[in-house]
Amino acid sequence: MTHTLTRHRDIQAWVLARQGLPAIRRTANEYGQLRPRLTLRFSAPRPTPPALPPQDEGVSPVSWSAWLAEFDRQCLGLKIIDPDEPSFEFVKLTELH
Numbered sequence: 001m002t003h004t005l006t007r008h009r010d011i012q013a014w015v016l017a018r019q020g021l022p023a024i025r026r027t028a029n030e031y032g033q034l035r036p037r038l039t040l041r042f043s044a045p046r047p048t049p050p051a052l053p054p055q056d057e058g059v060s061p062v063s064w065s066a067w068l069a070e071f072d073r074q075c076l077g078l079k080i081i082d083p084d085e086p087s088f089e090f091v092k093l094t095e096l097h
Helices: 008-017 064-073
Strands: 003-005 020-028 034-042 059-061 076-082 087-092
Touching: 003 008, 008 020, 008 064, 008 076, 020 064, 034 059, 034 064, 064 076
Parallel strands: none
Antiparallel strands: 003 076, 020 034, 020 059, 076 087
């Protein structure tokens, strides 16, 4: 069962309960301009093949206030796919209505 979180305290509580932290990735749009892309980082280690060095994904940790301000600016909701796992996606609030 999926549901979407929009209230700041609910989002923060859900992320922190899964040992996650807010982060922002800067990605280039089709014109080469850097735009912030929100993400969440969770402490569960991802298996990495031993032959490959870890990649720098260009993700920077940020404060909750900065992350939530960008979340609101982009008019997003946090769609929870699996409530027991850190499984989520960002959705535009206009898509919810």
